[in-house]
Amino acid sequence: MPQTVLITGTGRAMGLGFNLVKRYLENGDTVFASVRRPSEALETLRGDYAGRLHILTMDISSTESVNAAAREAEKLTDRLDLIINNATTASADTNKELPDFDLDLIAPAVNVGAVGPVRVVKAFLPLLKKSAIGGLIVNISSEAGSIGKCYRAYYLDYGTEKAALNMLTMTLHNWLKDDPDINIFCLHPGWMRTWPGEAPLDPYEHAETLRNLFEAKRRDKDGPVFITYEGKPYPW
DSSP states (O other), rough: OEEEEEEEEEEOOOOOHHHHHHHHTTTTTEEEEESSSSHHHHHHHHHHSTTTTEEOOTTTHHHHHHHHHHHHHTTTOOOOOOEEEEEOOTTTTTOOOOOGOOOGHHHHHHHHIIIIHHHHHHHHHHHHHHHHSOOOHHHHHGGGGGGGGGOSSSTTTTTHHHHHHHHHHHHHHHHHOTTTTEEEEEEEEOOSSSSOOOOOOOOOHHHHHHHHHHHTTTTTTTSSSSSESOOBBBBO
């Protein structure tokens, strides 16, 4: 059965979000792809999938923007089956340690990377509740958000936002525990070549691995909530 999927943070052709969009479209699904600014790569892709790729302009740091995007989506679909919160951010200081880091950059990062996904969940939840196959929320986190495995002296912004996202995901999991039709978890997706470099995972190939994992986990409400791309639990 074809799904209707919302994916945030989809504008970069090398990024995970864009490649998830491609994989779901290739699978025959309908995709709402959100971006903060126009994306030439997405516009080109829309030409190949007319009627099944809808581009939403949405700034997840703004409740007003997210709510407006949800209203737009409600005009185009009667349901969502899957929300993938992929959008994130990192400041220019992210690789700096405390003496050189501007601490005023942490709060904006948390607003985007942790609160932003919850804004999306809250605004689009009415559509997700109408899924006939069981709604699923996937928050793309990172090993950098693990307190138990933390080894860096930098990532003061990025690590904090991902740790906060993990906490919010667990809190929402507790809130949804008695709803048999909606599941939520957060994911360490692995190190991908989303920027030029030597990361081991290709984002297009890896997006299919993740797509299959999400389907396997759709109704696994009793399993671990913070997992790796192999489906294994990851330390909080």
